[in-house]
């Protein structure tokens with residue numbers, strides 16, 4: 001058995017929201033946390049704090065090794081060498097999303113997002129008084145792809161594009177041609193590109209993550225938001241990075257937002273993130289092999305169950321179209337499965353209108369729990 005696996009009883013005994021939100025008879029498969037232990041190197045870094053009860057303030061310079069570890073990891077894993085001095089530490093990627101919206105757009109501006117999309121994209125655009133312009137991904141019969149012509153039309157009225165790559169919820173990893181097309185359109189219309197690449201470390205064989213800042217036409221207008229939290233399962237430690245493709249972008253960000261508005265990540269989160277990027281690659285590779293088995297299992301199961309589903313190229317999230325199932329009317333599939341299968345999935349509509357009739361299933365769990373989830377869902381098909 002893999003050393004990182006946890007059983008349902010162990011998971012229920014912990015305090016995380018995923019296993020605490022619903023009553024114990026419900027299996028959670030919604031929020032994007034993995035039901036796995038962290039890498040030993042990450043755990044050791046955390047224990048350095050707990051063993052010595054070392055919870056005091058740090059220094060401003062604490063982020064320097066964080067930015068260097070980020071740059072080294074990106075270079076090794078993704079062939080991109082971000083400049084450590086153009087980095088900014090945030091507590092979360094969503095915080096970075098709000099901050100970049102405030103720094104690089106004005107109230108009332110139109111912001112492009114490719115729906116269906118991770119719900120905070122929609123909520124932060126609305127919450128900051130900006131206007132959402134949807135450029136829905138298109139189902140081409142084998143996967144979801146960027147609607148380049150639609151993007152050209154949308155770009156004519158927008159000031160920014162929020163990109164999620166790899167894409168949550170569809171699991172698409174945008175290819176070079178798509179990224180080049182987005183970069184060209186952004187350059188033609190002077191759009192700022194905000195690239196949420198938090199799932200970049202969770203790419204399966206067959207796909208390659210290409211950081212937006214490595215696309216020449218995009219680099220100087222791109223802010224990359226990322227963290228070690230998805231790949232290394234440390235989302236509760238609240239540490240992320242915003243990287244600016246040019247000094248001018250960083251300058252504007254620093255000047256537009258009042259000092260101390262954002263706060264800084266904790267020393268504990270910073271240390272765990274450095275350990276993840278420096279010492280945990282073997283763990284990540286093992287986890288990816290395990291997730292790949294789960295991904296194939298979900299894909300085969302979905303095909304037999306007449307669910308609309310394309311295997312994700314990255315992420316441990318399965319986006320499933322339930323509209324061909326004969327489910328009773330009056331409830332969404334998510335509500336139906338919560339009530340009748342006692343499985344908590346993510347609600348498709350939270351990802352925007354194209355999510356109607358869809359659910360998102362998190363398969364980052366043991367094969368045993370996954371079988372329980374799939375068996376329960378199958379039992380509630382109609």
Ligand SMILES: Cc1ncc(COP(=O)(O)O)c(C=O)c1O
Nearest residue numbers: 032092093094118168196198240
């Ligand atoms: C695309 C995407 N961005 C951001 C986040 C959340 O990041 P954070 O917790 O750092 O705000 C998630 C979490 O699932 C996500 O899927």
